[in-house]
Amino acid sequence: MPDPVKPDEAAEQVPLGQRLFDNVFLLLGLGLLVVFVLYTGWGLWEILTLPQATLP
């Protein structure tokens, strides 16, 4: 017969995916990271490294 599950162990048995999804601040950090790197940061880099147009 298996040992009864203790409350702490029950908490540990929450699947990793669920724990990640439940971590609101992790999601906040990832959300900020993705958009500020791929949209804002990359976009700024594109604009600021644009060569000056040569006048005719």
Added chain:
Amino acid sequence: MTAPAATFRTCPVTTRRIHDQAESLVKINAVVSVVALLIGAIAAVLIVLTRWQAVHLLSATWFYRLLGVHGMSMLIFFIVFFEMAVLYFASTALINARLVAPKLAWFSFLLMLGGAVLVEAMMWGGKADVLFTSYVPLRASPAYYLGIILFAVGALIVTGIFFANLVVAKREKRYEGSLPLVVYGAVTAAIITVITLLHGAAIYIPTFLWSLGLMHVDPQVYRMVWWGLGHSSQQINVAAMVAIWYMLGGLTIGAVVLNEKISRSAFVLYVLFISMASAHHLLVDPGMGPAWKVVNTSYFMYMAVLASMIHGFTVPAGMELGMRLRGYTNGMFDWLRRAPWHDPGFSSLVLSVVVFGFVGGITGVTIGTEQINIIVHNTLRVPGHFHATVVSGTAMAFMGATYYLIPLVFQKRVAFWRMAQWQPYIFAGGMFIFTLSMTFAGSFGVPRRHWDITFSQAPFDVPFSPVVDLVLAVVAVGGLLAATGAFMFVAIAVASVFFGKPLGEITKGTAMVGVPQGITHPPVHAADVDARNAALHAPGRGIMGPAPGTIVLVFVFLAAFILYFFVNWKILSFVWKIG
């Protein structure tokens, strides 16, 4: 340290504990939101009567001025104030928790209100004729930018309070395990709010300084960062709207969550990828390279599209399963036929899902394709798309939620009940005509944000097909019908909240005028619900599974999507001949 004393009441319908301070903030934000809706709707009527070629009501100055008023009042003030109400409601009432910082919450409300009043005063006074986007180098009065900054700071504080409420609720063991799905949707909206407002701060503070002559702002940088605010703010709407879909489904017909993992995964996809859709607005800008454009609008943004399609399936499928578990099992669509179509909360939900998906979703993905965007950019197809998402989708969902908030939060009966039962159909019907005809006019190349497409007194001639005049008249008719629906909603909300009958005692099972059916007849699943659920999920049901009606509707949607997408490629091949 002990928690400050808080006063609660217990909702007689849902039995949830409601913190009085949170409830007051839900009320005041909802009321201000409706006032903003009224201002935006008045501007909308005058604008459509100007774009109706035969009427052409306003002067050019007032057309552009009111276009700015309409955009700010609707896209920012109406929507964001309502979202603040959603954040307070979700982080307190839905998890039996308290508002952790009432004084700060009221301070942030005053900041938002002060900012909104300042912006409206500047726009109506002709000090900010720069449209919603206020593209640099168009220059408004510094007070206009200051108003937006105040509003944004207030909203950012509310978002912080929302997260604090969740932390304290967890610590005080107000809920066990994961947050309820509706609250999870609100978390998604709150995270996107942070993304949005940080972009807002990053661009409006420099622009405010620029308006004072203190610094330079590059127009291309402005466009890129501003759309991190402008488009992402509409993605807050999407997340809040989907959360309300799940809530209304449960309240009105006992919808179930088909699969928690799938629905939550879709919300996480929103968190990670939906804000990148801002790049759609820059698809024809010369400053950005193709790799940046394609990555942001295709590869990653399609993850957010996938999320919307998941919700577009799980919401109706959860409704179907909920109805089948209540005993409505005949045929493919008996569950839909027997649904409470006279409940404005339910009809708003269905109309929101349908128009958002079929019109807003399909047109959005199609015109967000870089190649197709070249024939769409700055035409009426763009507002045709976003009126289907933000107005037919979000505003319709918010209206449906209001029909339940009036009895549950304001504890009043819904006034003009018969009119309330018709309102969603009139509003959605008008918007359906409006968005489709706008899209049609845009397909003829009719520009958006344009006072006079006849180009009178111009040294050049831009001829449009004669059918354009007729289509623009249909746009106006649809717009006026939708505005009528909006005015009906405002009248119902104001009469209910300020002059409405108290809710009184609710007798379950007895219909009451002014009380939605989901409250008087709470949906209850059949006694043998587990056996029914097992039978509906039996492997023998094959690919159609427990929700066959929804599967059929999904294939109708996909067929429409494929047809519209490839028709656009065909149109592109006509105007952009290669070889």
